[in-house]
């Protein structure tokens with residue numbers, strides 16, 4: 001694998017990308033920078049933030065690079081169907097992981113904040129409302145982060161394994 005490439009709107013995907021890059025000793029580039037710094041056809045791990053079910057930057061990254069693996073960074077709980085739902089809505093040529101990111105209202109415009117507030121209202125109306133749901137509702141309205149090294153662990157193990165396999169076959 002040659003690099004970690006990511007698309008982040010408010011910085012949470014960037015945090016995961018940089019944590020991953022540091023752990024596997026690879027450079028991390030935002031997609032806009034990668035197009036001039038990472039040659040076309042390179043093999044990369046891609047991370048993109050989820051917007052309306054779509055993984056941002058994925059079509060551009062998939063056209064330009066060989067995607068070894070990808071991670072979608074969203075705000076919904078990492079429930080068992082989240083990956084299959086994302087796979088249905090996004091054309092992926094590689095394994096996909098899901099990571100819970102965060103919300104920073106100061107870095108979002110009025111309409112994006114409104115969309116998150118609508119998601120919060122839907123959550124408030126659902127039948128199953130536990131402490132985790134209320135926490136997510138607060139995060140959607142006032143901001144917060146779920147980014148953690150523990151969340152990244154499955155991605156990290158997978159990337160390390162893939163790297164080891166590449167070394168053996170070289």
Ligand SMILES: Cc1cc2nc3c(=O)[nH]c(=O)nc-3n(C[C@H](O)[C@H](O)[C@H](O)COP(=O)(O)O)c2cc1C
Nearest residue numbers: 008009010011012013049052053074075076101102
């Ligand atoms: C307009 C908008 C739409 C969003 N749609 C989704 C979504 O469909 N599913 C989801 O899990 N998160 C959704 N999110 C939440 C973001 O994916 C989440 O805040 C993510 O951590 C942002 O990453 P970033 O800081 O790298 O931009 C949405 C956020 C915004 C602002």
